[in-house]
Amino acid sequence: MNINATLIGQIITFAIFVAFCMKYVWPHLLGAMAEREKKIADGLDAANRATRDLELAQQKAGEQLRESKEKAAEIIEQANKRANQIIDEAKEAAREEGSRLAAAAQAEIEQDVNRAKEGLRQQVSALAVAGASKILAKSVDEATHGELLDQLANEL
Amino acid sequence: MATDATGYIKHHLTNLTYGELPAGYERVEADGSIVELTEATWTLANSGQEAADMGFWAFHVDSLGWSAGLALLLMFIFGRAAKKASTDVPTGMQNFVELILDFINTTVKEAFHGSSKLVAPLALTIFTWVFMMNAMDLIPVDVLPTIFGAFGVHFMKVVPSTDVNITFGMSITVFAMMIFYSIKIKGISGFVGELTLHPFNSKNMFVQALFIPVNFFLESVALLAKPISLALRLFGNMYAGEMIFILIALMFSGGMALALLGGVLQWAWAVFHILVITLQAFIFMMLTIVYLSMAHEDH
Numbered sequence: 001m002n003i004n005a006t007l008i009g010q011i012i013t014f015a016i017f018v019a020f021c022m023k024y025v026w027p028h029l030l031g032a033m034a035e036r037e038k039k040i041a042d043g044l045d046a047a048n049r050a051t052r053d054l055e056l057a058q059q060k061a062g063e064q065l066r067e068s069k070e071k072a073a074e075i076i077e078q079a080n081k082r083a084n085q086i087i088d089e090a091k092e093a094a095r096e097e098g099s100r101l102a103a104a105a106q107a108e109i110e111q112d113v114n115r116a117k118e119g120l121r122q123q124v125s126a127l128a129v130a131g132a133s134k135i136l137a138k139s140v141d142e143a144t145h146g147e148l149l150d151q152l153a154n155e156l
Numbered sequence: 157m158a159t160d161a162t163g164y165i166k167h168h169l170t171n172l173t174y175g176e177l178p179a180g181y182e183r184v185e186a187d188g189s190i191v192e193l194t195e196a197t198w199t200l201a202n203s204g205q206e207a208a209d210m211g212f213w214a215f216h217v218d219s220l221g222w223s224a225g226l227a228l229l230l231m232f233i234f235g236r237a238a239k240k241a242s243t244d245v246p247t248g249m250q251n252f253v254e255l256i257l258d259f260i261n262t263t264v265k266e267a268f269h270g271s272s273k274l275v276a277p278l279a280l281t282i283f284t285w286v287f288m289m290n291a292m293d294l295i296p297v298d299v300l301p302t303i304f305g306a307f308g309v310h311f312m313k314v315v316p317s318t319d320v321n322i323t324f325g326m327s328i329t330v331f332a333m334m335i336f337y338s339i340k341i342k343g344i345s346g347f348v349g350e351l352t353l354h355p356f357n358s359k360n361m362f363v364q365a366l367f368i369p370v371n372f373f374l375e376s377v378a379l380l381a382k383p384i385s386l387a388l389r390l391f392g393n394m395y396a397g398e399m400i401f402i403l404i405a406l407m408f409s410g411g412m413a414l415a416l417l418g419g420v421l422q423w424a425w426a427v428f429h430i431l432v433i434t435l436q437a438f439i440f441m442m443l444t445i446v447y448l449s450m451a452h453e454d455h
Contacts, residue, residue: 006216010325021277025234032241
């Protein structure tokens with residue numbers, strides 16, 4: 001418990017230690033720490049910015065997706081419409097064709113009927129002449145009555 | 157050397173002192189014989205009495221050695237951290253040192269309202285160094301003295317902050333800085349004015365002249381109380397703590413039951429002491445910052 005020159009020794013040691021810390025330790029370390037702090041802050045900023053960018057990009061992508069979906073729907077609708085139109089057209093064409101065919105068939109049938117009628121008429125006149133000639137035998141002159149019979153056949 | 161309890165305690169509280177014994181001094185040797193010195197001799201004191209007789213120009217080799225050793229250790233750690241300082245991810249010791257630095261930096265920024273390149277490194281030095289010196293208290297009191305005793309060193313007081321020279325050495329340095337900055341910031345007239353014009357002042361010149369000596373006395377006491385309280389607070393706390401460790405260590409020679417109790421007490425006191433050493437280091441640092449902040453304030 002004696003006060004002695006230890007005091008002076010301690011003061012000197014203290015002064016050296018403080019000077020060392022002041023000169024070499026404090027500025028170096030604090031500078032590095034401040035710099036690192038800045039670096040971390042910058043990094044965080046960048047991360048935030050990236051997140052925001054990502055959000056924007058996602059938003060944009062979503063928008064584009066929606067747009068393209070809309071477009072696709074529109075195209076499909078158009079295609080459907082076109083298909084219906086084509087079907088309608090085809091139906092119309094088919095109907096026309098059908099009616100045309102039917103008309104042609106009708107005409108042919110009529111022709112055939114006429115032809116048959118003509119044939120029948122001629123055969124009827126021939127039959128009538130044959131029948132009449134058989135009934136009248138020789139009383140009826142083919143030459144004189146033939147004209148009359150032709151007239152009759154034409155009236156049929 | 158120590159046979160009874162008193163001797164044991166005294167032995168533990170005696171520093172290893174190196175100093176000059178005057179010519180004609182009668183030394184008491186270990187075997188009890190008395191040897192008279194023919195001329196003044198620089199030597200290690202054999203007893204507390206001899207250490208006291210060496211006067212002012214003697215050194216406590218143990219206190220100085222341990223405090224300087226701890227200072228070197230800290231300087232080494234800090235120096236390495238400073239050398240490795242980079243903006244990369246800090247690891248290990250680097251991280252720890254930066255943690256301490258950050259803590260000190262925050263404390264100084266909160267308590268010190270001036271701009272100074274000195275205060276923060278000073279606070280760092282004081283906190284870490286006082287903490288380390290105090291922490292020597294946690295080493296069981298007999299370990300280091302026994303080891304050194306085996307090499308023929310009779311006294312070894314391992315906790316530098318239980319040496320009043322060490323605490324005063326630091327507080328006087330702080331005091332010198334206080335005076336220096338007071339004069340530097342406020343000028344000599346400002347400093348003298350601070351000492352003489354407060355707390356009593358008067359518009360009347362005559363009355364003011366009467367007040368000056370009273371003010372000077374009061375302010376001087378207040379000023380001087382700062383370094384003294386700073387040193388004695390740390391010394392007192394550490395000395396008392398060390399004393400209790402020594403008393404607990406005495407129990408180890410008192411039979412099995414007492415030794416067991418001593419072991420428990422030693423552990424409990426050490427745990428409590430962790431708080432004390434940290435707190436004392438913090439208080440010393442904090443008061444230094446506050447005192448220097450006051451010195452920097454211009455009224």
